[in-house]
Amino acid sequence: MLNSLHRHMTNHLLCLLAGWVLTAPVFAQNTTVHVVSRTIEKTFNYKNGYEVNIEGEKADINIRTWDKKEIAVTITLLAKHPDKAVAERDIESLQYVAQRQKNNIYLRNFVHVPQNGKAVEAQLSATYTITLPQECPVYLKNHFGEAQVSNLNGRLKINGSFSKIGMENVQGIIEVQSKFGDIMGRKLNGDISMRTRRSDITLYDLKGRCNIEAAYGIVNLFASRDLLDLMVRGEQTDVYFHHPDPQWFGYSLTATHGKVVLPEKMRFSFQENLPDSKKVQFKPTREYYANVTISVNFGSIFVKK
């Protein structure tokens, strides 16, 4: 009798202990992690009419230019895990494409686990370094990760999701789509269009013509005198427009369910000034000037020096 009671209690204690072990949080600790990196280097000759087409996943993509008529590509695939054998196994699941088909150079990475294969346990990621002639058109798609483009002067199309996008000194036709990924641009010039959701946009030294449609974000623009035309439509978005001399431009600003905040000593004319709807205009004294048109719904507009 006593014996069975003892056994019962032991079982009970064991169950409690097992329950505690299973529910206790796993605390991370500093560990030696093995890093297996596979590097692919390939060079394509460039001809007029060629386009580089990148489809990255969890990738850190860096695009830059040089004077050679060549496209040099370095893709590094990474697998990290404390167990070296696991890192070595999982790097095999991380695959790539680097090939030319007619005028398109395709660069891609993706995860492929064979049927009945073990699920990925390592941390996988990829990095791309692409060096190409500045006039080479680029179509860049990235799902998670980060992309940085500099010194291009042609046609750049970016489609990002959950990926930060950086652009520096890029000219030409620039078309960006992004969701859940912030955009940072410096010295952009040309025909620029952006459509974003849940992405903040910051553009310094902005020139040329720019058209932005943004939802759920903050748009922060620092214009240069060479800005030719700006159109921003924001949905649940605040828009900040900065220029050292705000009177250089003509303005047409509309905010529904938001406010319009203007620099002092500037004679804006309010065409509508209701609590939930504001329409403001300003025309410089010069004959020709660039127009800044901003309209937001559930957001505010700030014009600043």
Add this chain to the structure above:
Amino acid sequence: MKEKNKNTLQHALAQLPQYRPDEALWQRIEGQLAEAPLREALQKLPLRQPSEDVWQGIEKQLGRKGQVRSLQLARWVAAAAVLCGIGFAMHWLLGDTPARVTTAYAQEQAQWPVTLPPADAGDEEAFQEIPRMLMTSVVGSAREEIAGLQSNLDELNEAVSETQSMIKRYGADGPLLQQIVELERERTLVIKQMAALL
């Protein structure tokens, strides 16, 4: 002499590897045998010096054949050169040098494992329950606002599942989990806005 272990010997003999010579070997031996009387006969033949003209004639013919041969060789070399040229041009135009693939190993210190505490069952219940309560209880102009919040929530839910699918394929790391945390905060804000309308 009588063999004591006959069986063992036979067994061992049976296990010896067998070797069957090549057919060509027999043919070669036969050929050599057939040549023997011919050689004998050759030694018995009388010797005779040919005249100068014969050698000159032979040399002339050989020279012409040599020319023909070198002409054929030149043609082949030319064809090969053209093919090489085309190959080189194609290679230059297409520019598809084969990729150089290298693998390297390194070690680093990092926090491991990278995980978030498991989702709270109560939270998940609220994310399901509040929108449902709202759809049934609110009427009139607030409906539009609720529809907006609902589509907002749907988008965030979709983003959470996209991030989770990424974690499944690429493994959990800091940036991916940070994304989940940010999305959870935004989802919470929407749920709070929805709860305020109840």
